[in-house]
Amino acid sequence: MIGVHTVEEIRAAEDALMARLPDGALMQRAVAGLVTVCAGLLDGVYGARVVVLAGAGNNGGDALWAGARLARRGAHADAVLLNPDKAHAEGLAAFRAAGGRLVDLGAAAGALAAADLVLDGILGIGGRGGLRGDAAELAALLRAGRTAGAVVAVDLSSGVDPDTGETPGEHVVADHTVTFGTGKTALVVDPAATVAGVVHHVDIGLGPYLPSPELTVLDDADVATLLPDPGRESDKYSRGVVGVLAGSAQFPGAAVLAVGGALHGGAGMVRYAGPDAVAVEVRQRWPEAIAGPSPDVVGRVQAWTVGSGLGDGREDDVRAALGAGLPVLVDADGLRGLPERFAGPALLTPHAGELARLLGVERAEVEARRLHHARAAATRWNAVVLLKGSTTVVAAPDGRVRVNPTGTSALAAAGTGDVLAGLAGSLLAGGLSPLDAGSVAAYAHGLAGQRAAAGSGYPSAADVLAALPGVLRSLRGVVGAGAVHPLTAE
Numbered sequence: 001m002i003g004v005h006t007v008e009e010i011r012a013a014e015d016a017l018m019a020r021l022p023d024g025a026l027m028q029r030a031v032a033g034l035v036t037v038c039a040g041l042l043d044g045v046y047g048a049r050v051v052v053l054a055g056a057g058n059n060g061g062d063a064l065w066a067g068a069r070l071a072r073r074g075a076h077a078d079a080v081l082l083n084p085d086k087a088h089a090e091g092l093a094a095f096r097a098a099g100g101r102l103v104d105l106g107a108a109a110g111a112l113a114a115a116d117l118v119l120d121g122i123l124g125i126g127g128r129g130g131l132r133g134d135a136a137e138l139a140a141l142l143r144a145g146r147t148a149g150a151v152v153a154v155d156l157s158s159g160v161d162p163d164t165g166e167t168p169g170e171h172v173v174a175d176h177t178v179t180f181g182t183g184k185t186a187l188v189v190d191p192a193a194t195v196a197g198v199v200h201h202v203d204i205g206l207g208p209y210l211p212s213p214e215l216t217v218l219d220d221a222d223v224a225t226l227l228p229d230p231g232r233e234s235d236k237y238s239r240g241v242v243g244v245l246a247g248s249a250q251f252p253g254a255a256v257l258a259v260g261g262a263l264h265g266g267a268g269m270v271r272y273a274g275p276d277a278v279a280v281e282v283r284q285r286w287p288e289a290i291a292g293p294s295p296d297v298v299g300r301v302q303a304w305t306v307g308s309g310l311g312d313g314r315e316d317d318v319r320a321a322l323g324a325g326l327p328v329l330v331d332a333d334g335l336r337g338l339p340e341r342f343a344g345p346a347l348l349t350p351h352a353g354e355l356a357r358l359l360g361v362e363r364a365e366v367e368a369r370r371l372h373h374a375r376a377a378a379t380r381w382n383a384v385v386l387l388k389g390s391t392t393v394v395a396a397p398d399g400r401v402r403v404n405p406t407g408t409s410a411l412a413a414a415g416t417g418d419v420l421a422g423l424a425g426s427l428l429a430g431g432l433s434p435l436d437a438g439s440v441a442a443y444a445h446g447l448a449g450q451r452a453a454a455g456s457g458y459p460s461a462a463d464v465l466a467a468l469p470g471v472l473r474s475l476r477g478v479v480g481a482g483a484v485h486p487l488t489a490e
């Protein structure tokens with residue numbers, strides 16, 4: 001699991017750790033990690049052309065120290081100082097002593113064009129708002145591809161907002177980011193995450209001084225641990241029965257895909273509620289599904305998945321499913337029938353357009369501030385909100401957030417959301433909390449998208465669905481291979 005911390009938490013941890021270390025030791029740890037990554041990216045350090053962009057703070061200090069170390073190993077290092085009077089004194093002295101040259105802003109474009117590697121040390125966690133003045137011009141040059149070299153952001157891309165993942169103005173677009181101590185929201189939440197490139201974490205010893213993180217990124221082992229354990233003694237009821245209220249004459253495929261997602265998610269049984277004509281299609285594809293015309297009569301379930309491809313005119317059914325006092329997943333058309341606030345466990349799965357409609361804001365506004373709006377909706381409806389799209393964010397009303405790391409553009413295809421809804425509903429029925437169900441479903445769904453894309457390039461929702469059982473088997477295997485976990489008892 002990767003934990004993400006706020007600037008305030010990082011500063012407090014740095015202060016506590018620095019009090020126990022000699023002056024400058026922490027920066028040297030950061031620089032050592034930074035230099036290792038840079039050296040690995042270069043085709044030999046000796047003779048490589050490195051350009052350091054250094055702002056006035058410690059971020060610029062990191063970059064100058066790294067430039068100095070690379071220069072000592074034979075690199076041609078140039079530095080552009082954004083604020084020469086306030087440049088990091090020790091870093092600058094080390095850079096010059098190592099043979100590094102200062103380049104004025106007028107010559108910066110030429111140096112960037114010839115660079116093999118550009119170190120972006122303009123701003124780190126002390127940055128607020130987009131880049132201004134000369135810094136903005138340099139970032140624009142990089143963004144326009146005016147260097148052939150790899151752009152390596154120090155700690156984070158200069159100009160992005162560390163704590164929100166927003167890009168309020170001009171910013172650096174990096175190929176790699178070398179980040180120190182812990183994760184930052186800007187490295188995992190879009191739009192900023194996209195401009196981080198490949199993220200390399202450098203441990204500088206902050207761990208013991210950091211609080212438990214509110215925002216996390218799960219990995220395979222976390223997901224394997226969270227997946228419901230079918231267990232030897234389980235029967236179809238103990239594995240959970242999920243009700244699926246989805247699909248319509250216009251969108252029968254949504255019902256087929258949601259029921260498929262639910263069956264693959266480990267539910268012992270799926271009860272489908274919908275019109276006969278759709279139920280026939282569902283049962284042709286999934287003979288094991290039970291079908292009935294409405295939530296009231298289809299039989300007992302442990303959780304409901306409501307809304308995918310439902311169309312209009314099913315408001316009574318939506319009310320019945322949402323009012324049953326069971327855990328619910330609400331997707332797509334179901335989102336138009338939300339209660340004032342949820343009293344029980346609820347997971348909402350809007351995309352940006354749907355969330356924009358719910359909150360009465362523009363879609364672009366949601367895209368620009370994904371974390372903010374997901375959190376706002378979670379608080380407003382007292383529900384976990386899984387905001388789909390680039391870097392899916394799962395926000396709980398208690399403030400916890402999980403950001404999904406497995407997303408892929410391969411999932412941008414009609415019907416993949418229906419599969420996700422069925423899968424997450426199935427996990428709810430299996431006993432997972434909405435936060436766990438949403439984040440585990442997003443993770444497995446993303447992996448299924450990647451696996452399907454590896455097979456067919458542009459996978460359909462049916463391809464993603466077909467990849468799910470293999471993905472879930474592999475994930476369970478992650479724990480099976482370990483020593484101590486209940487799943488290994490199977």
Ligand SMILES: NC(=O)C1=CN([C@@H]2O[C@H](COP(=O)(O)OP(=O)(O)OC[C@H]3O[C@@H](n4cnc5c(N)ncnc54)[C@H](OP(=O)(O)O)[C@@H]3O)[C@@H](O)[C@H]2O)[C@@H](O)CC1
Pocket residue numbers: 014018026027028030031055056057058059060062122123124125126127128129130131132135154155156159180204
């Ligand atoms: N603490 C430690 O031991 C360690 C810290 N480490 C490193 O330190 C970094 C944090 O350093 P930091 O706190 O000095 O802040 P930093 O990000 O360099 O920027 C501050 C400067 O930027 C300026 N500025 C602000 N916004 C701006 C804008 N939009 N456009 C233009 N300028 C803007 C602001 O000027 P001001 O607005 O105040 O006049 C100020 O001069 C951290 O990310 C990591 O890399 C590591 O070495 C590990 C050990």
Ligand SMILES: [K+]
Pocket residue numbers: 059120121122123124153154155156157158
């Ligand atoms: K930076």
